[in-house]
Amino acid sequence: MKRPVSLKDLAEELGVSISTVSRALKNSGEVSDAMKEKVRKLAKEKKYRPNPFAVSLLKNSPRIIGIIVPDIATYYYSSIISAINQAAVKEGYSTIIVSSDETYEIEKQCVENLINFRVEGILACVSQQTSDFSHFEVLFDQNIPLVFFDRVGLSEKSSCVITDNVESAQTATAHLLENGRKRIGFIGGANHLNIVKLRKHGYLQALRDYKIPIDKDLVVCKEIGYELGYEAASRLLALANPSDAFLCLSESLAFGAFKAIRDKGLRIPDDVALIGYIDEIHADYVSPPLSAMTHQTAQIGKTSFKLLLKQIKGSTEIEKKIIPCILTVRGSSVKKAAGNQLEAPKTTPAQE
């Protein structure tokens, strides 16, 4: 690996000082137009590229932000990452993406690594295992901006971007109730996650609104994953008084439940209705297509970065942005013959 050309190289070749070359490339007023021209020409010819380490060393701002996700290879996260990336690139920032693999220990390590990297800020979505957030507190000491998205923590101390968890779950549950379902199974993840707590709240609220008795057996809060969805749904379908509908908190849970229903020989939506937090692009893969609460991942990513950037630029305001989910009713939640779909597919517009 040969040494890249530096300002010094250019300066020597032109017989001028390094400062002049530096200023010329920065289009400073302190250097003549003729000189600027000469410098720029040589720089292009020699393929000069400023050394980012030297600049970062001086300014202590590498123009990099860190992103911590529980998992990279899930559409939901990768699409958010993609949106963050786009917003970041537009502002001249690069991103370093790290995965906690849904593990507390790794997440801890991720935070440390990003600090060592001297990132200018961190966007984080916590792992399923994380119920204690003290490993994020170091960032406050170091004055490194932190914004949580989706699964959040330390909400008194840091900004975050979340979805309308309570309302979306309430809406989804109400939708099932209005279509005549009585025994709605709630299939979620670990209880300490804000998204689980809040959505369960919305689910229960809808039941109360419609005066449906609450049955704790229908609420499953274990882990998020395809197998878990399969197991939970299987169990709820095997009850003496089985479920006639499911609200699933993630795509993997929903498809797991989907398979469980099919394997049981039951029909969707005739025997069992299904709705879940499912990504737009996959909801239509299956037959019947899945009714879904869809996250506006592009908005989530964009907004998260915007909040972070604001903090990087010095703001200390703690903000909480809510990106609404969009309910799209497809085949899995409404019986064709029934025709008693009270509510038109409600698409809440994204804020801002």
Add this chain to the structure above:
Amino acid sequence: MKRPVSLKDLAEELGVSISTVSRALKNSGEVSDAMKEKVRKLAKEKKYRPNPFAVSLLKNSPRIIGIIVPDIATYYYSSIISAINQAAVKEGYSTIIVSSDETYEIEKQCVENLINFRVEGILACVSQQTSDFSHFEVLFDQNIPLVFFDRVGLSEKSSCVITDNVESAQTATAHLLENGRKRIGFIGGANHLNIVKLRKHGYLQALRDYKIPIDKDLVVCKEIGYELGYEAASRLLALANPSDAFLCLSESLAFGAFKAIRDKGLRIPDDVALIGYIDEIHADYVSPPLSAMTHQTAQIGKTSFKLLLKQIKGSTEIEKKIIPCILTVRGSSVKKAAGNQLEAPKTTPAQE
């Protein structure tokens, strides 16, 4: 953002020189055990973290590699990224992931950005639009190691990791032929992509092997994407002599075709068989589950990084690694009643 503590800060507080502190933390033999202890204690107390910019400036190796993918939010790429990441972290490397958005111009920019970043090496999967690879040649001038994966270019000059394109397509096609299909539609992407060229070759070879006449109308090579899959399949099903099976080169194409078949009111696999390069986790989402050629993304990622690391460490050998696909026969390609499945589900083990 307050200034992080430096070696100098520690040195002053201890009343020793910077070099001693540096060596103490590096556990050098040139400093006494007592001093080491004192330094380490203070370092921990003051939360000293080595400045990566200073180190990189000196050594010109930031321990970062760049990854260029056509798209982040696709399971195939994100799972490869995930595997690369894991391998990289294990070796103390971080990754910067950039997306070309399937665009030639952006890809060009990505390469430039990564060079400016002084990454130690680049792993790349080219965009659909890319047929000219000259923008990668800069890397050779700069002596930056480059390894292509999946969609490759410059194969005489750079190492790459690919799948067994010809063989897998040949096997998949043969599988359809052995199950009685005669009019197999080939739904691929742009012709200039190696993966399309080679797989088409495998497809044609299988037809020849089985003495089936080749019909150019059944070969569609346009773009990769859900809508394109839908269109292509719709068209082939509307032919006077329509397709009775499809081989799709990507998951999005396959699910697009899947929907087209359903919308036409045809049954899978009774009327039309379907097989494609589909990710393991999604193949089972639909009913019937999809027969698939599955990429071993973990292997692809891991092997790619290993090849790159070898080059970073100085090797100039140009290597080409082939990671075989795995054929898993599910419901979409074999009629239940037929029972003439000649070939057992063949799972080729991953190499190494």
Add this chain to the structure above:
DNA sequence: GTAAATAACGCAAACCTTTGCGTTCGAATT
């Protein structure tokens, strides 16, 4: 024609770490 102003450029410090080499001092060898 002298004083003041300005344009155009150079010097050098600073950012932080690593490392070859030089220095000092005490202990071991002859």
Add this chain to the structure above:
DNA sequence: AATTCGAACGCAAAGGTTTGCGTTATTTAC
């Protein structure tokens, strides 16, 4: 007792860039 050796540490350069300030030389104003 004089010499040698090694342990333990300091000095200083190097890596590339930015920037405040100092230095020229030329132009402008009176």
